[in-house]
Amino acid sequence: MPQPVPEPEFDELYRELILDHYRSPRHHEPLSEPDVVAEGYNPLCGDEVEIRLTFSNGAVRDLSFHGRGCSISQASGSMLSDLVIGKNADEIRTLSGLFTTMMREPEGESPEELGDLEAFQGVAKFPARVKCATLAWHTLEDGLTQHEQGGHAVRREE
Amino acid sequence: MTFDIQKIRADFPILKREVHGRPLVYFDNAATTQKPQSVIDALVEYYSSYNANIHRGIHALAEEATLRYEATRQSVADFIGAPSADCIVFTRNTTESINLVAHSWGRKTLEPGDEIVISAMEHHSDIVPWQLLAETTGAVLRVLPIDGEGGLRWDEVESLVGEKTKLVAVTQMSNVLGTINPIAQIVKLAHSHGARVLVDAAQSIPHMPVDVQELEADFVAFSAHKMLGPTGVGVLYAPQALLEEMDPFLAGGEMIRRVSFEDSTWNDVPWKFEAGTPNIADVCAFSASLDYLADLGMENVRAHEIEMVAAAMRRLSEIECVTIYGPKNPEDRGGVVAFNVDDIHPHDLGTVLDQHGVAIRAGHHCAQPLMGELDVVATARASFYIYNFEEELDALVEGIDAAARMFRAPARTGA
């Protein structure tokens, strides 16, 4: 049989950076004394994520991400954690908005602010996988809102 | 080989196509099967030579369409061993057949405290209609647990099915585990307590010989699209006397005898349950699928699938870190193999396999409660039919190897 010819779209979905974050996730050790625990769950795929946050002076001081699910959902959480530590809620919401918009526009450009998250651009061409990429971001936003309202735990179903 | 696979494959035009530059390997037959040329031709023939509405015209085309539609009803009856065509109701799919029973039989029969018994391996379409029925009638839903190999625990069946049971709704063949359930035994037990039995035959009738009179089942539901037929056609079988006791389902034209503004009377069964213009084209073409399967012989279909499943289980178990769910013995299961590879998510596996031309299903297979029982979020599933052959498993194995190289954590590769 002929060897498979990986199509450009396939390579764009599984960019090396995404695979790297999936195989070796960052900030993976759950924080032991979080201010907020936010869980996200997508019953359709079975993706699960948990984000733990601590805050100081209105900004995210530390964040841990773990869960189980496909490479896209887990790599998204890992890359997000690198990017948002040290940022305040407004800055994070702006990033999340940019990311969600990028996921909706298969032919769009990745905005500069998103940095390495540009790796996810190819996911927009796989509509069935977009929710995998956005789950961690939506869960993070829930966590921020929960903190602003004085709560400590929140769970979302996509 | 039980039959001539290459000859069969030549009858299925879609099997000639390539996917991502590789020959299509179609292993998603539990979701829907491919269609032979004879079924495609039958659809074209209907629209190009006898398209007309049925049961109401006095012209030649209407008569011909009515004859062909009703002839299919007889073919279905013959195929499943029903005593007459009057026991066969056409619906849109298995799901609608089950909903019809919940609505037309369940609502008038069940009372608060009555019990509906289902199994832990049911498809959502054999769970949710009963949940709704329980809500509207005050009946209680009970669930038969499964054992480690995915079989029903008979001790639990005997203790759960009792005097309060009014209905046992159970699949004859699990679309995830492949488990074949002892329907005749369940029917005997249920009937001894005066309960009815609905058999979800969506996976069994397409893949093995089934005789509904031998089973003595009260309701049997299945879909044409899972047995070479067109989409949009489902079947409900029930003995005529039982159908006659039931209330109408949808209301409108075709299902009535006489209508006035004060009240209406119903058509005879099975037409009482077929309101409005039915799916004439697809029902007529379904006939060609039944002919195709009857020519092969369902015993042969079953034998071929046992060979395919045995080969698939052997090949998969040679791969490191593969978990296969369901019965160990290929003789005890239908033509489906659900599995997981390590902690690679089935969606990632499915995407890589697709690049290799291999179509499998990845996800919860419309059986979320069963996923919970197996303690997984999802599985991959390869499911086979008459046109699959062992060499196609090479592409599956290659694809899994490729996925393992891509997704496995570095510490574990080469270990």
Ligand SMILES: Cc1ncc(COP(=O)(O)O)c(C=O)c1O
């Ligand atoms: C066991 C079982 N029951 C019911 C169904 C529902 O069939 P349909 O979608 O044709 O209504 C399926 C198909 O996915 C099935 O495998």
